[in-house]
Amino acid sequence: MKIVFIGAGNLATRLSLEMHRAGMHIGQVYSHTRQSAETLAKLLGCSWTVSTDDVVTDADLYVFSLKDAVLPDIISRIKPNAGLWVHTAGSVPMEIFKEYSRRYGVLYPLQTFSKKQEVSFDMIPFFIEANTPEDLAVLRKIARALSENVQLLSSEKRKVVHLSAVFACNFTNHMYALAAKLLEEHGISFNMLLPLIDETAAKVHTLSPREAQTGPAMRYDENVIRKHIDMLSDPDMKALYEFVSKSIHKEVSENE
Amino acid sequence: MKIVFIGAGNLATRLSLEMHRAGMHIGQVYSHTRQSAETLAKLLGCSWTVSTDDVVTDADLYVFSLKDAVLPDIISRIKPNAGLWVHTAGSVPMEIFKEYSRRYGVLYPLQTFSKKQEVSFDMIPFFIEANTPEDLAVLRKIARALSENVQLLSSEKRKVVHLSAVFACNFTNHMYALAAKLLEEHGISFNMLLPLIDETAAKVHTLSPREAQTGPAMRYDENVIRKHIDMLSDPDMKALYEFVSKSIHKEVSENE
Numbered sequence: 001m002k003i004v005f006i007g008a009g010n011l012a013t014r015l016s017l018e019m020h021r022a023g024m025h026i027g028q029v030y031s032h033t034r035q036s037a038e039t040l041a042k043l044l045g046c047s048w049t050v051s052t053d054d055v056v057t058d059a060d061l062y063v064f065s066l067k068d069a070v071l072p073d074i075i076s077r078i079k080p081n082a083g084l085w086v087h088t089a090g091s092v093p094m095e096i097f098k099e100y101s102r103r104y105g106v107l108y109p110l111q112t113f114s115k116k117q118e119v120s121f122d123m124i125p126f127f128i129e130a131n132t133p134e135d136l137a138v139l140r141k142i143a144r145a146l147s148e149n150v151q152l153l154s155s156e157k158r159k160v161v162h163l164s165a166v167f168a169c170n171f172t173n174h175m176y177a178l179a180a181k182l183l184e185e186h187g188i189s190f191n192m193l194l195p196l197i198d199e200t201a202a203k204v205h206t207l208s209p210r211e212a213q214t215g216p217a218m219r220y221d222e223n224v225i226r227k228h229i230d231m232l233s234d235p236d237m238k239a240l241y242e243f244v245s246k247s248i249h250k251e252v253s254e255n256e
Numbered sequence: 257m258k259i260v261f262i263g264a265g266n267l268a269t270r271l272s273l274e275m276h277r278a279g280m281h282i283g284q285v286y287s288h289t290r291q292s293a294e295t296l297a298k299l300l301g302c303s304w305t306v307s308t309d310d311v312v313t314d315a316d317l318y319v320f321s322l323k324d325a326v327l328p329d330i331i332s333r334i335k336p337n338a339g340l341w342v343h344t345a346g347s348v349p350m351e352i353f354k355e356y357s358r359r360y361g362v363l364y365p366l367q368t369f370s371k372k373q374e375v376s377f378d379m380i381p382f383f384i385e386a387n388t389p390e391d392l393a394v395l396r397k398i399a400r401a402l403s404e405n406v407q408l409l410s411s412e413k414r415k416v417v418h419l420s421a422v423f424a425c426n427f428t429n430h431m432y433a434l435a436a437k438l439l440e441e442h443g444i445s446f447n448m449l450l451p452l453i454d455e456t457a458a459k460v461h462t463l464s465p466r467e468a469q470t471g472p473a474m475r476y477d478e479n480v481i482r483k484h485i486d487m488l489s490d491p492d493m494k495a496l497y498e499f500v501s502k503s504i505h506k507e508v509s510e511n512e
Binding site for chain 1: 266323324325347366367368369370372373375379380381405413415416417418419420421422423424425426427428429430431432433434435436437438439441442444446448449450451452453454455456457459460461462463464465466467468469470471472473474475477478479480483484487488492493495496497499500502503504506507
């Protein structure tokens, strides 16, 4: 089985390297950005191109791993072929391929990927979908070679999973970033927060996030809330503090 | 050394139990709430009271672990004695004790505590402060018996650490709660998100949160951002999504 990666970003990098490690054959990498294509192809020991015209047509699987906004354009520029075309996007329906390929599907790993950061794939949920039972079986086999957690999920439900992941990961990481900024301004090391960050994540393995909630907004400790808002100099951080505190208090009140 | 706990909430529960485990002698628990006082005292094998008048005066250490708003009143109601009085609050200056005790300080563990959830104390940063070098040494010894990470920190800097912890822990947990709510509404298990939540926390051990940031707001993928806002039915969640996305984009732009 020969695989082509269309895209060489964070997700494409980690996924293709993991497939490579699992013994799958990546034949070619395409990226709009020469340096990204070249860097990833070198790691995979395969050829690369920056031109959609030069994407080979004899591969068995094409993995489109691109920013959602450019997906339609790039898909339309790949030469028709007999391979299975899949994307890795949370919020794009499988049917985006309909006009361009007979065989298509989705291979969506629910994880945050950075080029520089290795991550263990064993437990990553892979949500798959395909337009035929045969190709669903192909994708299931590939995903199972990478992870123990492979599930069929509709495009509709995948969108919800993706949206929830933005809260649980991207927004969470931004809360870390704002905390880091505050500490930096006062010359305190961000590392101080790591045991707290780890425990906050560990807690929701055994308690629901609602049960795990602590802090001034949860206790409605107006005293502390007011002091904290006064301490923040950045008006956007002030507003965010107030907004999130209200949202916490609302959730708590609704569930009492 | 005999210790009295004034308060029987989340922090008081976990801290007193850990002190007990480390061989320290807790003599009495006070709480305004009879059930809390009784439950904790039972676990510690000590006496309890709901009346500040009945708090013993012969202890060596008094640990005030209460909501900030009630601290001043309860402190003023404890009978003067020769013990060392400390609180465990992030945002309250040490000087709150000044009028009521000759010996005072702060013992602030930077962690999220829930009554039901055991937590390992070894790595928890303990920030300490006292009004004399002798009592600072007493607090250092106590904290070192619980954790490897004990540091002297001023009341001013402790306030900043506490504020950053609200972002890194309480607001983070609320992001988990909103994600859980979304998944629940669509009958998808929150457990799906655990590998992502764990990796998001693990990443900031090696990358700065800024480097670790991923997702639609980071890529400024307006396509996805728009779709996500449209998907959210709760107007507060819509507003929060938009607000946090803008804040992420702002941070990214400022640091490019």
